[in-house]
Amino acid sequence: MVSQQVKIALVTAALAVFVYIVPHSGSFVVLLATRAMAFAILAMSLDILLGYTGLASLGQAAYFGVGAYLTAVLATKFHFGMGWDFWLVVVLGILIGAALAALFGLFAIRAGDVYFLMITLALGQCVWGLAYRWNSLTGGDNGINMSGRPNFGLDLGNEVTFFYLVFAFFAASMGLMYVLVRSPFGRSLTGIRERELRMQILGYNTWLHKYIAFIIAGGFGGLAGVLWAHTNGHVSPETLVLTTSVDALLMVVLGGAGTLVGGAIGAAIVFGLREYLSTIVPWWQYVLGGVYVLTILYLPMGLMGIPSRLRQRFSQGKDEGSKELASKPS
């Protein structure tokens, strides 16, 4: 078992290598990496719910969507957020995501398991319907086109500059979420995931814990949306359609729920296959499907489960490995 310090060092090193290599890898790779990172923030925010709190949400795209639409509407209707006020938009995006989650949480947190899934799905579809039908604000089906990216001395119109910015948000989000899940609050979330009743008996207000986790995840979702809007320069109902929520969920499961890093890896793999491999071969869907199926069959803990899986194989017969496996979330 590696200590936390080593793990942190490994992640930091990986991120450093990543941020060093990408800008030298051609503009298309930079664009893909930017997209993947913006989406990875969404996937990681979902991991707080799915992996740490045990709540499978199918509505995470709603917060992503309001963040993106907020950015686009402010930029096109009020010319707001194209200079220094970009940072204000970031804050507003986080707040609107959190606020929407606070509202939806009132309905959703009461339920558990599959009912939670259904309610979040329904609420997410409500937001999609609003984006689709509120023509005067959202441009309906055609969506909103933004003209250019913010420029505040730092010209984000430059893809590489924008890549660094999104990377900064991505790394900071990962760090913040890591601190969150390691905090006493995060520990109690894990407790709720493992056995909610026991936590209640211990005197925890589990509803409130889940509610706060839901709001935090919504805030990060909103942030991801702001970045996503600027990445594409275009927001349409397609941004917050159900598939977006499902994608985020699949990424988390693929990478490994309850690991944070897993969401990012999942995002990298899905974007890599769907957007890079698809430029090379027409049968990329089989690869993506195959990866999903193999992961579900052989790696119930996702790709992040590979090390413990390997260790288990090498130390067959020893108790240590299987014990650790049993304590992992699935």
Place this chain on the structure above:
Amino acid sequence: MTSKLQKILLGSCLALGLAAAAPASAEELRIGFIAPTTGIFAQTGKDMVDGFQMYLDEHGNKLGGVDVKFIVEDEQGKPDMAVTKAKKLILQDKVHMFIGGFLASTGYALAPVSNSEKTLYIASVPAADDLTQRQADKYPLFFRTTWTSSQPHHPLGQWACDQGHKKVITIAADYAFGYEVVGGFQKAFEDCGGKVIQKIWPPLGTKDFGPYIPTMKADADAIFSLMVGPMSLQFPKQLRGSGNKKPIIGGGTSYDEFVLPFMGDEVIGDVSALQYSAAIATPKNEAFVKAYRAKYGKVPSYYSEGNYTTAQIIDEAMKKAGGKWPGPEQFIKIMANLKIDAVRGPLSFEDRNPVQNIYIKKVEKKKMFGYDKDELWNTVIKTYPNVSQYWTYGKEKFLAQPVYSRDFPPCKFCE
């Protein structure tokens, strides 16, 4: 967990090692083509690619005497995927132009890319009116080779009025394309003295029209429908099944060749309008239909013809340019001044959108072009020549009104 994060290192290095390497030889024309070749629109995407490819095959893979590098990218029916793929084509493959996109929203998403990357974008399918109307000035490197949503439906409104229809109900898919089609029809129909007495908007993808059909007013003379994809197949079947015998007038996609072969005899006699019908009785179209059918085993749809003609337009523009890529601005100027003898009929351009024949078509079951089976064909019953995207209103007057929407033109005669 010794190597927990080595995975990341491995994964990221893997993703990153895939750097770009773009050869840029001067004597080839690099064309990026963005179509949904997977996902729910995969079949239309195939028609788009096949149409363009067929023209290339017929001309030895040369346009205007220049070798073509034709690169197809899958946009999966998603606007932001299309943007990513367009940027890939531009940044990595260094294409001279990118063509395609399927949905209107994809057209809107791709248009700004032409600005930011200074690359020509030819919309061979997205029909959103405003891209060549109220927003045309925003996107100077945008060019359209097929139609605006309302373009065929102004003449159709006039035609319906000329047939003596006084009161019409519209039922149309509830999204921007539906609004623009209905808007065009309603505007021309009411300007001629007709009345739209009810507008029904079932959601896109509706398969059960049970809740809508009974609400239709009984005193209408005809029903105007705008359906897309599977909706097109269901609506006439269910309407006739309910005993409603009123004539149906359809928007372009309600009866185009993409859905027609899958329809039953209940659609015989239904009328629709578009800039293309596979049953146009010209030698040029007959040859096209036969060649296309021999090659791909199906009747060409307007997606096929639109992209075939797009290739033809590029071909003739490249010839005019002397076989050298003249840069996007100059190329647009050349295209805008072309007169094309296309499969669909004569084409010229106005504000980067075609001026062309609009065909009023009636579904008939007959043998055509020497095929030995009775099939459904969109027989042309009237041709409106040289139809502009502004119809007969004139550019200024037309652009002074807002873009057609759910609320415009208002339904003055609905109670």
